[in-house]
Amino acid sequence: MALACLQGQEVFAGCEAPTIAPLPEQDWVRLTQAQFAPVPITPDFWIVPSWHDAPAAAKRCIRLDPGLAFGTGTHPTTRMCLRWIAAHPPAGARVLDYGCGSGILAIAAALHGAAAVDAVDIDEQAVAATRANAAANGISDDVLRAGLPEVAEGAYALVLANILAQPLKVLAPLLCAHVAAGGALVLAGVLARQVEELQQAYAPYVPLQVADEEDGWALLVAQRAEGEGA
Numbered sequence: 001m002a003l004a005c006l007q008g009q010e011v012f013a014g015c016e017a018p019t020i021a022p023l024p025e026q027d028w029v030r031l032t033q034a035q036f037a038p039v040p041i042t043p044d045f046w047i048v049p050s051w052h053d054a055p056a057a058a059k060r061c062i063r064l065d066p067g068l069a070f071g072t073g074t075h076p077t078t079r080m081c082l083r084w085i086a087a088h089p090p091a092g093a094r095v096l097d098y099g100c101g102s103g104i105l106a107i108a109a110a111l112h113g114a115a116a117v118d119a120v121d122i123d124e125q126a127v128a129a130t131r132a133n134a135a136a137n138g139i140s141d142d143v144l145r146a147g148l149p150e151v152a153e154g155a156y157a158l159v160l161a162n163i164l165a166q167p168l169k170v171l172a173p174l175l176c177a178h179v180a181a182g183g184a185l186v187l188a189g190v191l192a193r194q195v196e197e198l199q200q201a202y203a204p205y206v207p208l209q210v211a212d213e214e215d216g217w218a219l220l221v222a223q224r225a226e227g228e229g230a
Helices: 002-011 030-035 077-087 104-110 124-136 165-170 170-178 194-200
Strands: 039-042 045-049 059-062 095-098 115-122 146-147 156-162 179-191 209-214 217-224
Touching: 039 077, 059 095, 059 104, 059 124, 077 104, 077 156, 077 179, 077 209, 077 217, 095 104, 104 115, 104 124, 104 146, 104 156, 115 124, 124 146, 165 170, 165 179, 165 194, 170 179, 170 194, 179 209, 194 217
Parallel strands: 045 059, 095 115, 095 156, 115 146, 156 179
Antiparallel strands: 039 045, 179 217, 209 217
């Protein structure tokens, strides 16, 4: 025991105990908000936090307060999904956002012309954030319906899921069952090194292809053939 104590003293020789001091009073909410600035998705499509003014270049923007849910538009996976939606607007389509978080993808789909969007999440706080953000963007409950996963019913022309690789693998049969004939499946939350394992997991259902890459993350997309049933 004495030897152990001596060795411990040698390890910590020269170290100083940390000090504790009171922090000055600050507006912590404003400091937290300051880290989120407007994010351009395309030159005229922007994600704008609710406490910022929209940039002059923004012809279409999502006003967003993420609350406690994931999805501010700053992460590469979210940006890639938003770019895909902007490049392939789901005009008149029925859309499913599975794992909706803040509702950012569901709202983007609605703003790009989707006729109906179901946004689902296992987290009730995410559902609440999605409903609040949809309302803040002028999207009615008739267009965007947010709820727990049982809200998802039937087939959709577009299924979006920005989660993580492991749950995406587990959800493969469920997500693919929701893709209508001729519809698209868009998956994100996948590291570039995980692409092959995701492709293998989805191979019995749809062929996944890499549609975009950013900062070590990949966007995977599959198109179900016309006339092909789920």
